[in-house]
Amino acid sequence: MMAQTEKTEEESTLINLLEIDGVMLPVISKEIWARVCNFQARPDDLILATYPKSGTTWTQEILDMIHNDGDVAKCQRATSTERHPFIELTFTHKEKLDLDWANEMPSPRMLKTHLPSHLMPPNIWKQNCKVIYVARNPKDCMVSSYYFHKMTSMLPDPKSWEDFFEKFMAGKVVCGSWYDHVKGWWAAKDKYQILYLFYEDMKRNPKREIHKMLEFLGKTLSEDVIDKIIYHTSFDVMKENPMANQTGVPTHIFDHSISHFMRKGMPGDWKNHFTVAMNETFDKHYKKKMEGTTLTFCTEI
Numbered sequence: 404m405m406a407q408t409e410k411t412e413e414e415s416t417l418i419n420l421l422e423i424d425g426v427m428l429p430v431i432s433k434e435i436w437a438r439v440c441n442f443q444a445r446p447d448d449l450i451l452a453t454y455p456k457s458g459t460t461w462t463q464e465i466l467d468m469i470h471n472d473g474d475v476a477k478c479q480r481a482t483s484t485e486r487h488p489f490i491e492l493t494f495t496h497k498e499k500l501d502l503d504w505a506n507e508m509p510s511p512r513m514l515k516t517h518l519p520s521h522l523m524p525p526n527i528w529k530q531n532c533k534v535i536y537v538a539r540n541p542k543d544c545m546v547s548s549y550y551f552h553k554m555t556s557m558l559p560d561p562k563s564w565e566d567f568f569e570k571f572m573a574g575k576v577v578c579g580s581w582y583d584h585v586k587g588w589w590a591a592k593d594k595y596q597i598l599y600l601f602y603e604d605m606k607r608n609p610k611r612e613i614h615k616m617l618e619f620l621g622k623t624l625s626e627d628v629i630d631k632i633i634y635h636t637s638f639d640v641m642k643e644n645p646m647a648n649q650t651g652v653p654t655h656i657f658d659h660s661i662s663h664f665m666r667k668g669m670p671g672d673w674k675n676h677f678t679v680a681m682n683e684t685f686d687k688h689y690k691k692k693m694e695g696t697t698l699t700f701c702t703e704i
């Protein structure tokens with residue numbers, strides 16, 4: 404049903420996926436994982452946590468704009484991958500580990516992670532760091548992830564859409580099960596300083612969600628600045644911003660001719676990919692996996 408661009412064996416994965424506690428993580432080695440586990444947080448660190456393809460880059464841009472009081476030039480000081488380190492992951496074109504970069508960074512730091520809550524470095528909880536978690540409905544997350552796997556050499560070839568659909572539901576993808584991730588963080592929010600947001604809410608009412616972020620961060624900005632942030636972090640504007648649209652990543656890592664990183668940016672694209680049968684299968688599986696949780700998602704706006 405969809406054009407296939409197969410990656411050759413050599414270009415299929417540039418980073419190792421290490422299995423920790425049954426979760427495939429984008430961590431280069433056991434040594435690096437040991438360092439991630441020992442990561443020394445600082446009380447004023449802000450952590451942005453997401454399951455992959457849930458709006459990380461978008462939220463990063465919003466938070467950077469908030470941090471810089473809406474100063475566009477300051478937010479264009481470097482590309483997204485060069486502004487805020489990932490805790491567990493380093494893009495393959497970089498010479499220095501993001502972990503080392505993070506350790507050298509002056510405070511206050513903003514750090515990104517795709518780790519499930521139970522695999523977070525314990526010191527982050529000990530230091531009571533603030534975490535903003537963004538969740539996205541699984542259907543769009545799956546479609547976005549499928550295209551991302553196709554365009555990046557950092558991840559294995561997704562094979563066919565049908566194959567990927569099965570793998571995603573089974574949690575046999577990078578960062579593990581979407582279900583475990585969103586539910587784990589949902590439970591964690593009752594124990595730690597976590598603001599749990601949804602991609603679809605950000606899309607529907609960015610102003611309301613930015614106000615939530617501001618309140619959580621204990622910061623105030625004028626409505627004019629907030630409007631400016633909404634404009635500069637809108638999909639259409641970010642797509643044209645070379646510091647935010649990920650075109651700065653070398654093409655052998657992100658091949659935008661296969662699929663743009665800034666692809667659709669809309670809830671509901673899953674409808675163009677799920678067949679009726681797939682949707683029924685998925686809904687049944689979802690119901691079972693989400694039984695007993697108060698967490699709900701909307702798949703269109």
Ligand code: A3P
Nearest residue numbers: 456457458459460461547637638665666667668
């Ligand atoms: P699609 O592939 O559905 O378009 P992440 O940054 O976590 O990898 O998430 C990438 C997804 O967020 C992509 O989804 C991308 O288009 C979308 N995205 C990026 N910037 C966005 C923005 N400003 N508004 C809405 N969606 C955005």
